Every structure is written in structure tokens, then in C-alpha cells.
Amino acid sequence: MGLLQIGFVSVYLSDSLLSGFATGASLTILTSQLKYILGLKIPRPQGWFTLFKTWYGLLTNIGKTNICDLITSLLCLAVLIPAKELNDRFKAKLKAPIPFELFVVIIATLASHFGRFNAEYGSGVAGAIPTGFLPPQMPSWSLIPSVAVDAFSIAIVGFAITVSLSEMFAKKHGYKVDANQEMYAIGFCNILPSFFRCFTTSAALTKTLVKESTGCQTQISGLVTALVLLLVLLVIAPLFFSLQKCVLAVIIVVNLRGALRKFLDVPRMWRVNRVDASVWLITMGTSALVNTELGLLVGVLASAFFVLGRTQRAQILELGRADTREHYEDASSYRGLQVHPKVAVFRYAAPIYYANQSLFKKCLYKRIGLDPVKEKARRVKFNKSKHQEENGGKSNMKPEENRPEAVTLMLDQESSRKLHSLVIDCSGVLFLDTAGVNALKEVLKDYGEVGIKVVLVQCNPSVLDSLERGGYFSTATVTCRFSLSIFSKHPVLLGVTYGKNNGISLKTHISKTSQLLYLASFI
Structure with a gap:
């Protein structure tokens, strides 16, 4: 020994x-x-x-x-x-x-x-x-x-x-x-x-x-x-x-x-x-x-x-932004934090691996208030019935083309929220295994099919490497993903570009105006 x-x-x-x-x-x-x-x-x-x-x-x-x-x-x-x-x-x-x-x-x-x-x-x-x-x-x-x-x-x-x-x-x-x-x-x-x-x-x-x-x-x-x-x-x-x-x-x-x-x-x-x-x-x-x-x-x-x-008990936390600075924290733990009406920011403070990957997806879907799998099935059923009704009206529109620009989430009986982007803060994710990468790929694919873009931020080099080797970026609908530093007073926007050879290049944009323009153009 x-x-x-x-x-x-x-x-x-x-x-x-x-x-x-x-x-x-x-x-x-x-x-x-x-x-x-x-x-x-x-x-x-x-x-x-x-x-x-x-x-x-x-x-x-x-x-x-x-x-x-x-x-x-x-x-x-x-x-x-x-x-x-x-x-x-x-x-x-x-x-x-x-x-x-x-x-x-x-x-x-x-x-x-x-x-x-x-x-x-x-x-x-x-x-x-x-x-x-x-x-x-x-x-x-x-x-x-x-x-x-x-x-x-x-x-x-x-x-x-x-x-x-x-x-x-x-x-x-x-x-x-x-x-x-x-x-x-x-x-x-x-x-x-x-x-x-x-x-x-x-x-x-x-x-x-x-x-x-x-x-x-x-x-x-x-x-x-x-x-x-x-x-x-x-x-x-x-x-x-x-x-x-x-x-x-x-x-x-x-x-x-x-x-x-x-x-x-x-x-x-x-x-x-x-x-x-x-x-x-x-x-x-x-x-x-x-x-x-x-x-x-x-x-x-x-x-x-x-x-x-x-790791099984780790919860998905929705983050809110302070009024005076670009600082995001758990909205349920601090008062005075603002939640973006069209962009949801969530944090998962645990590694994503085979033992908790299903729990991660389940908890994420529950916190967002929308299960993309069920929503996709509901839309297919709705579009199919609508297509059958319009079949006599010579409509050539395919069911899957009838997709709204934003998804409305009913948070309670009095308010509604329209989302078109989902940001997942991965600063607490220490590592990913194959099951974890597949879980993120499923989240990206499922929400993409219902019109919600998924962005991963604050990924450490180990997580980025696992995502690259696991083919996460080859399934993305765009060729560029951004990593926004949401915890600094003056955030730095990192453009992470993945080419055909899966090479990674990081570009740091110092101008805050440029940062906001890049983020706005992406969203």
C-alpha cells in the first residue's frame, strides 16, 4: 500500500x-x-x-x-x-x-x-x-x-x-x-x-x-x-x-x-x-x-x-440585479434586487454529473415555470389542430413555423412574464461529466425549440473544456456564445468563439458601451 x-x-x-x-x-x-x-x-x-x-x-x-x-x-x-x-x-x-x-x-x-x-x-x-x-x-x-x-x-x-x-x-x-x-x-x-x-x-x-x-x-x-x-x-x-x-x-x-x-x-x-x-x-x-x-x-x-x-439538494436560484451596480445575487435572499422581465438569470451551485443531472433539469424547469418538453408537445398538438382547421383554407404554413417571439410564463394569477433568453450562472459548477454535458445540451435544445435562447456564463476552464469535448457547442444554433461577468462592479464581456476546428479564442471588450451593445445584439 x-x-x-x-x-x-x-x-x-x-x-x-x-x-x-x-x-x-x-x-x-x-x-x-x-x-x-x-x-x-x-x-x-x-x-x-x-x-x-x-x-x-x-x-x-x-x-x-x-x-x-x-x-x-x-x-x-x-x-x-x-x-x-x-x-x-x-x-x-x-x-x-x-x-x-x-x-x-x-x-x-x-x-x-x-x-x-x-x-x-x-x-x-x-x-x-x-x-x-x-x-x-x-x-x-x-x-x-x-x-x-x-x-x-x-x-x-x-x-x-x-x-x-x-x-x-x-x-x-x-x-x-x-x-x-x-x-x-x-x-x-x-x-x-x-x-x-x-x-x-x-x-x-x-x-x-x-x-x-x-x-x-x-x-x-x-x-x-x-x-x-x-x-x-x-x-x-x-x-x-x-x-x-x-x-x-x-x-x-x-x-x-x-x-x-x-x-x-x-x-x-x-x-x-x-x-x-x-x-x-x-x-x-x-x-x-x-x-x-x-x-x-x-x-x-x-x-x-x-x-x-x-449535491442532490442543491437548488436552482434565480438571480436579481442591484439598482446601483452590476451585481447579481439570489433574489429570494436579498431585498431590492430587480429581475429582468425578459431575461431569466439562474445559478446552480453544485457539479452537474450522473447522480444529479435529472434533478438539475427538473429543478430548472420548475423554477422557470416552463417545461420545454411539455410546452413543445402542447404546441405541436395546438398547431396540428389549427392546421387541420385551416386545411380547407389552402394554408401552406407548417405547424412548427408558428412560433412566438417570446414565451409567456404565468408566475401567478395576477402577473405574467415574457422570456426570450435564459442565463445560467455556472460559477458554482465545479465540473461536468458526460451526463452533465448531455443535460446541458438537452436544456439548450429543448428551450431552443420553444424560442428561448440559453447562455452559460462564468464557466471555469474545466467546465468549458468538458463542454467542448462533449460536443455542446456543435449542437448550438449560433456559432458564438458570450460569458458575462455578473459579479464585478464593472463587468467584462468575454466573446467565446468556436470555429470548425473547435478552437477557443477569448476576446475581452473593455468598453462598457460595447459590452451592452454586444449583449443587446446577442439577446
Whole structure:
């Protein structure tokens, strides 16, 4: 994945998605640690809905709570929570945070050892920890066909979790993360350990939160962690035989408080942006209630769905002109704007592509008040009946020649509006695909058949190129189209001429009088 430079997929992990995923995973981790805090010996549930399965196991076995583990957990909580708040409050004045977790581990280990908590009270302890390394050996290549699909899934999830955590803390501490570099790191970290039968390497939410909350900021922390683990594996592992599991669980729970505080921000997130808040809630709920890995996938799909939905909800806005200057804006949002009686100006602030091209045409026809397809059919029917009535009067006029100079649109019962030109502001159209070009060609053709000229303005070079390659200008009834800058105080008229070789030439006319003459002659 690193060699193929697939790191670009990390851009689809939005801030709300990462925050929701971290919070949902934190709930799952918190629930999994409760059995150690209560001293319950229940099997770890597998599969989906582990949160419900875990709570069911806790509630059905609550009567078997180990009092020694519970008291130890409460004492550790009473020490660590104020200590962590103290570190957070004075972290600007402290050169290094005070390692209260280390003090708690040492004191709890000594108390458990000399108090014989395991033998006297049945408290759960770490027990015997094997020391040393297993001898290296070659992987079993015969297992590859059986584990290839699962290995691919693990790689994808491991990358997503690693990048999501990296992005989350990078934003918090003000630095950038190279997703491709993370892929290289994960890949190299899995090559050598694979010969020693190690677990797959990736970022771990719990350990990352613990290290971040204790003030670790550089790779030196990783080196120190590796050296300590090396000492544990080779020398001092037996010293932790009497360490209670509930102490480790309390340390994890205390360091999850930052992620759990995100619930307090939900009302503010909802007021700021309901779409982002919805992505957060969906990702968090799926990660916590269903499955952690599935929550990440659902979050990405939900984000894509909402982005797609925004393009589907884009509306056609009719623009009006201010009295004192050539400035066009949404007529329904501002007062005092004038609408031209014979020229309708509309804006569509979304790309036109296969998913919304039919919606674009439908919304445009509705806003104008005239469906050209229905109008053309009505005219054909009217002219046909009229032709039949005049057939005895030796009339040689063809039905399609009987076309009015302007089309009357009934906006309400008291007013009418005659249009002969339609201007579409394409400044908000970022791109066009084949379906989008075909939609504009249909609009041009349909309105042209009912006597309304269509003009596209404010097209960016990408849109112009798509229109040219899509054959839009070859279907136009005229050989010249104009692009009017309708947003500047002194508009500039650009003549866009398309010759037989489809070459494009732009001509800028500085004179305002010339601009108006050109536009008037065209309309």
C-alpha cells in the first residue's frame, strides 16, 4: 500500500468521523475493562454487539464481584483522577508530567504481594509472565491461502486505525501526518516480527491515549517504551506477578476520559453543523454498539452519502440585479434586487454529473415555470389542430413555423412574464461529466425549440473544456456564445468563439458601451 501510494484515502477520514470512531471505541474499551475492575471472571465476547454481550455478562454476574478488586479500583480511581487533572492544569509549568500511574503500579504491586491479595481474597493478578524470546522461524507459507482474505482485512483496518489516530492527535498538537509514510512504517514493523511469531503491528487506541495523556511527544517515548518492555521480557517480568489486573484496568479507564468528554460537545456540534454531528453520531453508535471495524466503514460510507446528498439538494436560484451596480445575487435572499422581465438569470451551485443531472433539469424547469418538453408537445398538438382547421383554407404554413417571439410564463394569477433568453450562472459548477454535458445540451435544445435562447456564463476552464469535448457547442444554433461577468462592479464581456476546428479564442471588450451593445445584439 505504501509503494502504491494509497495514502490519499486518508482524506476521506473527516474530523467528525475520527472523533466519533475514537469515542465509540473508547466506550467498547471502557466496557471491556469493567470486569477487571469488579473482579469478575467472564469470557470475552466475540463478534458483533460485544457491548451488549459484555453488559449482559456483567449484570448477570454482578453478585460475584470481588470486594478486594473493587476496593482497590476505587482507591486507584480516587488517586488517579485528581492527579490527572492536576497534571493537565499545571502542564505548562511542569517540565515533565508527574508519572502518577507508575507510582500507583509500584505501590499496588507491593501491597498485593505483601497482603497476599491473590491467595487470601482471590484477587486477579497478572500471574507468571514468560521471559525471553522465541527462536525465529520461517512463516508457514501453506497457511497463506487460508488467511489471505483475513490478512487483507486486518491490513486495511490496521491502516485506518493508525491513520485515524495519527490525524486526530496531529490536529490536536498542530502537526501534519504523511499517510504513505505511516504505511511504510507499519509494513517494516511487521516484516521482522513475523519471524518471531509476533502479533500484527498497528496503532492501539488504548496505549496511544495513555501515552498522549502522560505527555509523550517524540519518538524518544517509543524508544523508552521499547527498552522498558525489553527489560520486562528479559529480567523484571516476574516482579509483576502480584500486580492486580484491576489496577491496569483503572489506568486505562482514567486515560479514556478525554475521548468520553466528546459527548458534552454533541449539542454544540449539532448547532454548528448537523451533517458533521450526524456523521459523528452514526460512527460512534456503530463503533460502540455493533463493531469497531464496521463503525469505521459505516462512518466513511455515511460521510460519502452526506456529500452526495448535498449535491442532490442543491437548488436552482434565480438571480436579481442591484439598482446601483452590476451585481447579481439570489433574489429570494436579498431585498431590492430587480429581475429582468425578459431575461431569466439562474445559478446552480453544485457539479452537474450522473447522480444529479435529472434533478438539475427538473429543478430548472420548475423554477422557470416552463417545461420545454411539455410546452413543445402542447404546441405541436395546438398547431396540428389549427392546421387541420385551416386545411380547407389552402394554408401552406407548417405547424412548427408558428412560433412566438417570446414565451409567456404565468408566475401567478395576477402577473405574467415574457422570456426570450435564459442565463445560467455556472460559477458554482465545479465540473461536468458526460451526463452533465448531455443535460446541458438537452436544456439548450429543448428551450431552443420553444424560442428561448440559453447562455452559460462564468464557466471555469474545466467546465468549458468538458463542454467542448462533449460536443455542446456543435449542437448550438449560433456559432458564438458570450460569458458575462455578473459579479464585478464593472463587468467584462468575454466573446467565446468556436470555429470548425473547435478552437477557443477569448476576446475581452473593455468598453462598457460595447459590452451592452454586444449583449443587446446577442439577446
